[in-house]
Amino acid sequence: MSRLVVISNRLADPRKSAAGGLAVALGDALARTGGLWFGWSGTVTPDGTPGEGALQTHQAGNVTLATVDLCQADHAAYYQGYANSVLWPVLHYRLDLADFSANYSEGYRRVNQMFARKLLPLLREDDVIWVHDYHLIPLAAELRALGCRQRIGFFLHVPVPPPLILAALPQHEWLMRSFFAYDLVGLQSEADVVHFTRYMVNEAHAQELDGQRLRAFNATVRVAAFPIGIDVQEFQRLGRAPDAVQTCEALRAEYSRRQLLLGIDRLDYSKGIPHRVRAFRQLLERYPENEHSATLVMIASPSRDDVHAYADLRQELEGLCGAINGDYGDLDWMPLRYIHRTVARKRVPGLCRAARVGLVTPLRDGMNLVAKEYVVAQEPEDPGVLVLSRFAGAAEQLKEALLVNPYDTQGMADAIQTALRMPLSERQWRHERLMERIRRHDVHWWRNSFLQALRDEAAPPATAPAGAVAAT
Numbered sequence: 476m477s478r479l480v481v482i483s484n485r486l487a488d489p490r491k492s493a494a495g496g497l498a499v500a501l502g503d504a505l506a507r508t509g510g511l512w513f514g515w516s517g518t519v520t521p522d523g524t525p526g527e528g529a530l531q532t533h534q535a536g537n538v539t540l541a542t543v544d545l546c547q548a549d550h551a552a553y554y555q556g557y558a559n560s561v562l563w564p565v566l567h568y569r570l571d572l573a574d575f576s577a578n579y580s581e582g583y584r585r586v587n588q589m590f591a592r593k594l595l596p597l598l599r600e601d602d603v604i605w606v607h608d609y610h611l612i613p614l615a616a617e618l619r620a621l622g623c624r625q626r627i628g629f630f631l632h633v634p635v636p637p638p639l640i641l642a643a644l645p646q647h648e649w650l651m652r653s654f655f656a657y658d659l660v661g662l663q664s665e666a667d668v669v670h671f672t673r674y675m676v677n678e679a680h681a682q683e684l685d686g687q688r689l690r691a692f693n694a695t696v697r698v699a700a701f702p703i704g705i706d707v708q709e710f711q712r713l714g715r716a717p718d719a720v721q722t723c724e725a726l727r728a729e730y731s732r733r734q735l736l737l738g739i740d741r742l743d744y745s746k747g748i749p750h751r752v753r754a755f756r757q758l759l760e761r762y763p764e765n766e767h768s769a770t771l772v773m774i775a776s777p778s779r780d781d782v783h784a785y786a787d788l789r790q791e792l793e794g795l796c797g798a799i800n801g802d803y804g805d806l807d808w809m810p811l812r813y814i815h816r817t818v819a820r821k822r823v824p825g826l827c828r829a830a831r832v833g834l835v836t837p838l839r840d841g842m843n844l845v846a847k848e849y850v851v852a853q854e855p856e857d858p859g860v861l862v863l864s865r866f867a868g869a870a871e872q873l874k875e876a877l878l879v880n881p882y883d884t885q886g887m888a889d890a891i892q893t894a895l896r897m898p899l900s901e902r903q904w905r906h907e908r909l910m911e912r913i914r915r916h917d918v919h920w921w922r923n924s925f926l927q928a929l930r931d932e933a934a935p936p937a938t939a940p941a942g943a944v945a946a947t
């Protein structure tokens with residue numbers, strides 16, 4: 476059996492828990508098969524030469540972790556810059572938040588080239604290589620330019636916007652062309668596949684060979700949706716462990732006279748957190764019977780603090796949360812508990828189980844694993860209700876959630892009220908259907924179906940596709 480090599484910007488020790496869906500899912504996927512996991516160490520060295528970083532390897536169970544440090548300049552241009560100030564906003568439909576500084580794209584390319592150089596000597600001939608996410612789109616092209624011939628697949632964890640939004644990226648031609656150095660491109664949803672294909676046909680003049688293959692630049696790439704899932708059994712096991720049980724019991728005791736609503740997100744503008752707070756305020760205004768009862772616990776895990784848009788969001792949110800507590804709070808009740816800290820993963824199932832309503836209301840999200848975790852954490856005899864944004868990738872699968880438009884404050888308040896009042900039989904019916912879907916497409920299905928599709932693709936050509944590494 477060939478070895479699996481996973482490459483992602485963010486790594487986690489697969490034996491430990493991590494915040495952030497990608498690290499959680501890849502940790503779960505790799506722990507099963509073993510293999511090599513390559514990426515950024517998470518360390519930023521204060522000095523150092525751009526495009527150079529020390530490589531360290533260590534063993535974590537059956538997984539070898541190989542990581543590279545980034546110097547300050549590379550971290551600023553590649554991670555904070557091109558990845559999180561250009562690609563992240565554009566891919567989440569937020570051109571208004573993108574900062575198209577020229578040195579970002581140079582840094583992005585420089586780090587991808589460095590990763591390719593560091594990784595190449597670690598590769599074996601029959602490795603299957605799986606690259607993850609928007610930080611590393613040009614990596615296969617850089618590897619091919621160095622002579623790498625192994626099969627390479629790519630999975631994008633974030634959404635693909637419509638072609639004309641992508642075309643606003645000053646380097647879109649170069650970036651999108653580099654997808655043709657992969658054998659297989661996996662996306663989160665069918666909507667993403669439609670947008671990706673339309674871009675390639677309209678802007679890159681690609682030819683659609685069959686339902687899943689695109690041809691351009693003298694190369695063929697297969698594109699399909701592989702919606703990411705969670706490890707259901709592992710999450711249920713976590714839910715039965717003492718940390719989760721204690722968390723749930725403590726919350727239930729504290730809120731025995733209240734109805735608990737829960738949001739867990741990274742503090743990210745894509746997650747629609749201020750919109751959720753406004754909808755909660757509207758709930759209290761329109762349905763006053765919820766006063767002294769409905770209580771929203773909002774965990775906002777710190778994320779990408781050094782990027783301006785994230786600091787602005789934090790300020791906005793603190794203002795909104797303070798106002799709601801000031802206007803509606805009483806001596807014996809605060810409507811909103813806003814926690815700007817990461818909650819340990821082992822406590823997440825307990826938090827979810829204690830909440831009558833799970834609020835997952837992003838403005839755009841590749842998938843959103845919290846939506847699936849919330850459902851799995853529920854007790855089937857008395858389950859809570861998931862209120863889910865129709866703009867999360869998860870909404871394509873989780874049709875029995877209460878689907879909402881997060882921009883519609885009143886509609887969202889009405890949906891929360893429906894969730895709070897939903898009879899037991901309907902809650903059970905919805906929960907059962909959601910569980911079926913989450914079980915069928917779990918993280919093992921995701922990994923196996925992607926890797927099977929990658930193995931099914933013919934071995935790539937001996938040379939790089941002509942011009943695949945076109946200069947910026």
Ligand SMILES: O=P(O)(O)OC[C@H]1O[C@H](O[C@H]2O[C@H](CO)[C@@H](O)[C@H](O)[C@H]2O)[C@H](O)[C@@H](O)[C@@H]1O
Pocket residue numbers: 485494495496497498500608609632633703778779840841842843844
């Ligand atoms: O690594 P960070 O910059 O700290 O950010 C954390 C991760 O955020 C994004 O996660 C995405 O992947 C999830 C799993 O597929 C998906 O459910 C979610 O919708 C996405 O937003 C990002 O794509 C990862 O690269 C980051 O590591």
Ligand SMILES: O=c1ccn([C@@H]2O[C@H](COP(=O)(O)OP(=O)(O)O)[C@@H](O)[C@H]2O)c(=O)[nH]1
Pocket residue numbers: 493494495496497499739740741774775776816817818819820823842843844845846848
């Ligand atoms: O304080 C926190 C916040 C989030 N998470 C976990 O981080 C992941 C977030 O993944 P998701 O796909 O929802 O969003 P992302 O942050 O990757 O965009 C989920 O497994 C959460 O349970 C966590 O353990 N603690």
